[in-house]
Amino acid sequence: MLSATDLVVGYRRGRPVLDGVDIELHPGATVGLAGPSGCGKSTLAAVLALLLEPWSGSVTLDGRPVRRFRHRVSAAERTSIGVVFQQPRLAVDPRWTLDAVVRAPLVASKRRDDGIVAELTEAVGLTRELLGRRPHEVSDGQLQRACLARALVLRPRYLICDEMTSMVDASTTALLVHLVRSVAAAGTGVLAVSHDDALLDAWADDVVRWR
């Protein structure tokens, strides 16, 4: 389980964005988190992705408390959690081919490709030809497909999707969400953050709504 208890966190002293929030992600289950822009849902996603250190409260990953955040996170913790953000263009190196983008976590953690790259790129509908292109040669939707494949390439036990589909069209949304649902069915715990209630109703097992 990936959980956070009594979180207090913000960006400016004395102005917490989250104040006393609890959440639990269980293996194989998808929690949807809905709410308008600015309600703090992306802040919670960043804490669960271990990218933002809470002011107080605790984050626990599979029974162990997480003590370090951001670049100080241990390799084992980092590879347990995959993340997909809203804007794929801000999340990739523009000089890399999509194939290099998808493989990057394998390279960084010195793991071998046991066929997972082919499996995932097929699941997200990226052909060999598209994988040879660079970000400026593909659409936002095609780039986001690569970002989801990258987030799943280490077979993370948890996946954080922060507005993963808000820049892409409905058909690409359906494809990406189907894949995330299938990895959840195989045991991954998923946090799905979105402002789109109708989408979360179709995607998540439970939906938490913030105002």
Add this chain to the structure above:
Amino acid sequence: MTDTRVTTTSAEDAATSAGTRQPASALTVDRLSVRFLLGRKGKAGVVHAATDVSLRLRRGRVLALVGESGCGKSVLTSALLGLLPANAQTRGRALLHGPGDDLDLCTAPERSMSRQVRGRRIGLVPQSAASHLTPVRTARAQLAETVRQLRGTTLRGTTLRGAASRGDVDGLAERAGLSPAALDAYPHELSGGMAQRVGFALALAGEPDVLLADEPTTGLDRVLVDHVTDGLAAAAAEGTAVLLITHDLAAARRVADDAAVMYAGRIVEAGPAGEVFADPWHPYTRGLLGALPDGGFEPIPGHPPELTDVPGGCAFCARVPDPPGPPCNGDPEPVAVGGRLIAGHVPC
């Protein structure tokens, strides 16, 4: 039902011939094609960004042009604003109807486009309004400046030379759904939704006859999407002709009077929005609607073709062969049927 081949392929012509009276046209796009030549003289390839596109924008109505990313719809914004790059070639016409004469936006000199068209007769609501704002000046200062520039040099401009009154600017803000108090903020202090509304106010500043909104809802939450679409509807209610270019079918369904569906650079289906969305004829339109969470949530297999390599005949059937429904006749050219337009997949 009649099945007539038409030369100016627009649903309105079909509707007119069926005896329906239509509001006045503000802009007629007539078999517009846009290509980009890559490399020297196109030796590295030709991008067929738009092919034989015909659309009619009418005063008081919102036309939604929908399709996936990469289907070619956004090139129309550049073409209609005279902002195509130097390697672009156009064919066909885009007539902006004026009180006296028509201006062909494809051939008009840059001087006319910059002095009479952009920001004046045609307003643009861009995708990310925030990036169009100057960071060091308040929203009010930027709006006032735009109003002053636009009204200072138009022929219709009256006595506003020099300054835009506070009331003018506040009025524009209110039409765009902003409280005048929010205008005193700097761009970094505005949320995405507020910045979008400032962008909307800027687009309205020249009192345009035509409003182009190019993916104005991307990345906004549903409440803000509704604000944007309500703003477009309000502009239409005041008599503006609105073109909403979007991949957001939920937004299009909410606001459109007319709909056109684009695939691989061509219009594959068009007609009254209520009919097209409730009873889509083209398998691509059905695919787009079927991908929505409340429409079945099934992706369309494959990808739109590269616009450098568009298949001949029906491009959609090259992606998804033998879709359900009446058989495809393979003709990429839309035909008028019962007040609507449909390419290839004519209902029996």
